[in-house]
Amino acid sequence: MTLSSYPSMAFPDIAAVRYGHGLSPLFASPADTDMLLSSVSVMPATPMVAVGHAGTMINDYNRIRRASRNGDEAERAAYKAVRNSFVSAHYNGLMIRFSRILDAPVTFGERLHAFWIDHFTTIKRDIAQVPLQLDFHDHALRPYMGGRFVDMLVAATTHPMMLGYLDQTKSKGPNSVSAQKRGGGVNENLAREVMELHTLGVGAGYSQTDVRQLALLLTGLGQTKDYEGAFFPTLAEPGAETVLNRSYGGATPSERDVLVVLGDLARHPATAQHLARKLAAHFVSDDPDPDLVAAMARAYSDHDTDLMPVYRTMIDHPAGQAGTGGKARQPFDWMATAMRGLGLRGADLAGMRGKSVRDLFMTPLSRMGQPWQSPAGPDGWPEEERAWLTPPGLAERINWSMNVPSRLMTDLPDPREVAEATIPPGARDTLAMLVPRAERRADGLALVLASPQYNTR
Amino acid sequence: MTGPSQISRRLFLKGSAVLGCSAAAHPLLNTVTFASAPGENRLVVIILRGAMDGLDVVQPYGDPSLRELRRSLSVGPAGGALDLDGFYALHPALAPLMPMWRAGELGFAHAVSTPYRDKRSHFDGQDMLEAGTGMDVAPSMVRDGWLNRLLQTMPDVRSQTAYSVGAEAMPVLAGSAPFLAWAPDTRLELGGQAEALFEALYHDDPRFSGPAAEALEISRAAGDAGAKADATAIARFAAQRLKEETRIASFSLNGWDTHRGQAGSIRRSLDQLATVLMTLKAESGPVWGRTTVLAMTEFGRMAAENGSGGTDHGTGGALIMAGGAVRGGRVYGQWPGLASGDLYAGRDLRPTADVRAYAGWAMRGLFGLQSSRIENEVFPGLDLGRDPGLFV
Secondary structure, X not given: OOOOOEOOOOHHHHHHHHOXXXXXXXXXXXXXXXXXXXXXXXXXXXXXXXXXXXXXXXHHHHHHHHHHHOOOHHHHHHHHHHHHHHHHHHHHHHHHHHHHHHHOOOOHHHHHHHHHHHHOOOOOOOHHHHHHHHHHHHHHHHHHOOOEHHHHHHHHHOOHHHHHHOOHHHOOOOOOHHHXXXXXXXXXXXXXXXXXXXXXXXXXXXXXXXXXXXXXXXXXXXEOOOOOEEEOHHHOOOOOEEEOOEEEOOOOOOHHHHHHHXXXXXXXXXXXXXXXXXXXXXXXXXXXXXXXXXXXXXXXHHOOOEHHHHHHHHHHOHHHHOOEOOOEOOHHHHHHHHHHXXXXXXXXXXXXXXXXXXXXXXXXXXXXXXXXXXXXXXXOXXXXXXXXXXXXXXHHHHHHHHHOHHHHOOOOOOHHHHHHHHOOOOOOHHHHHHHHHOOXXXXXXXXXXXXXXXXXX | OOHHHHHHHHHHHHHOOOOXXXXXXXXXXXXHHOOOOOOOOEEEEEEEOOOOOHHXXXXXXXXXXXXXXXXXXXXXXXXXOEEOOOOOEEOHHHHHHHHHHHOOOEEEEEEEEOOOOOOOOXXXXXXXXXXXXXXXXXXXXXXXXXXXXXXXXXXXXXXXXXXXXXXXXXXXXXXXXXXXXXXXXXXXXXOHHHHHHHHHHHXXXXXXXXXXXXXXXHHHHHOOOOOOOOHHHHHHHHHHHHHOOOOEEEEEEOOOOOOOOHHHHHHHHHHHHHHHHHHHHHHHHHHHHHEEEEXXXXXXXXXXXXXXXXXXXXXXXXXXXEOOOOXXXXXXXXXXXXXXXXXXXXXXXXXXXXXXXHHHHHHHHHHOOOHHHHHHHHOOOOXXXXXXXXXX
């Protein structure tokens, strides 16, 4: 038994710790499952980028960049300005995500958003893609996480951010009209990851032939000049393709075939199992109870991929209500939890930009092993505890706990009160003993924020 | 559980100011508890994540099928690649390593792979590469990596013997044998009272006490290694440790997944690799002569170029070997040919050797490990095969 395992906890404490960003001194913890789930469908007041604006922003950026190449001083200055504004938007994306967490009475929805962003990992190739990625996160994933997975899968797979990241924008059928005229061929990247990462899971019974056939079936998916997802029949491979023993499409390529195969993949029993296990491994345990996973997979299949019954099953299952502390909070999760515990609000971060964001958040996240929006590959961040509670990672968490709170607030709160308000009773005895012995208020706060109770859930 | 927690929990208790021990009693500073050091040879394992295109890095331009499969990539000496032996040519981005090749300190093995086949998933492929197992064992079932199992065979391993470098976890080193993990740009310094309080805070939770103790120890031992954790800093840090007690170091280099525009993207990764190898050589000084570097990847890439100037996931690939200890200046391995009938599954370079066998022979040569232990303990189920003669 470790310090941070407390077997008998009240529902609101479990709800805040396991399914949210911890207890808050400002907001009551969710009293029941309905209240916890109510946060899922709340759309944030501030979108990271307005609907339909990303394409215009990117086109403007590219136009200004082209003009600056052989341009005069004013054109070069214009490019520098627009580039800086995109870097700011990238930084601001982090600050908005923190603010949403700090201002949300219930934070399960924010945790889920991070989960689905990781499930559908995309990585920017270029600073020009900042608005597109923000659009992807807020408008292709967020609206669907309280609905059916099949709809999220379609929105994600046909979004230009995903199409570009997994090279679908470079793929065309070898016998398509376009390839006949201008050459080019199929690229398997998106098809493989849709099956391996987004739906069936790598253990499922699909073959290289299925990957190839799906890649051929996805040809035609692309983006317009305004960065809208679209289907281009001239890029599509003519004829039918067979994926997992089912034939799709006919002589005339159509977007409908893509939607049908995505629907079948979303409803496949392997997908139910894969998503159930992944959610349980993220929220409950690195090695989740098979009965919990089976119950969640059943809920998924019984409700035509609707995710709300899956979340409800997880929360209400005995394994989902067992003592917390078995999972490590990842660096972003932990940093947000620490700031929430300090009683900070979104407005407290409002004026922060540039070097402050870099020094207080971006660089520390990188050093903790989670550079913002930059996992190593399309499988996103590792889940297991041992990937996060490493010596350099923990060292950075201690350093951040020591130094950053005093940069964020003029009057540091009393660490005894923070512990009292944000660590469930029965888990704070050691801290209650140690905190008063700290030499400085900042050291006492660091003990609380770097404690196992704050770093696990 | 991983190695550091176990060793360091011990450190934490022993070295703890709370318990009032003096620094002289600390095992890191006082190694008399250990009988002898595990020899003078060094092994560095670099994991190239993303599947390096072996056919582009070491281009078999003597095989006429290469030109038919690849129009824009891997053009051979006509495209600026550096001839190695009349059959293979080195990608031009590795030109800075040619002096190492000529000095016999750089070599390759071609058409190698792990036993991983057919699904071509990066993540399964890397798991299998680092677990060192065959297709008969699901990599997810294996909790330790083959470098750790190598450590477990050594009778006299100390905490400093093996190092995982960088902020990324290295499953190849994970396991019950002790090792240290560190990123060169991290330091942890706490005052006396704060340190004692943190020790008490983590005392009952080994998930925290181990890493925290290790962080404090390495901060003291490593000094200021530089401010940036880029690849150069990682190589420099590794070299500095190798000059001291460390005998095994491992880290990863990312960015090899070249599905499109490979001509540009692989160049960046190769530049970085060249810098890393040159830094290791320059910074390790006299111990370079006792060092073997193995740079391995999860699988190779498809023999044919794809529709977007890149390559999709494949099977056979190349192993890069460097160091003063290794017999370089040659490309090891049996070439299977690239004609359509020669390809694996009609699309990939056919592997003719298990990459683990090269690692096994390296262990045998560097650490005197018996073949039977390599085949049963480090790489269970591996057939080492004939000695490729990696060492003089």
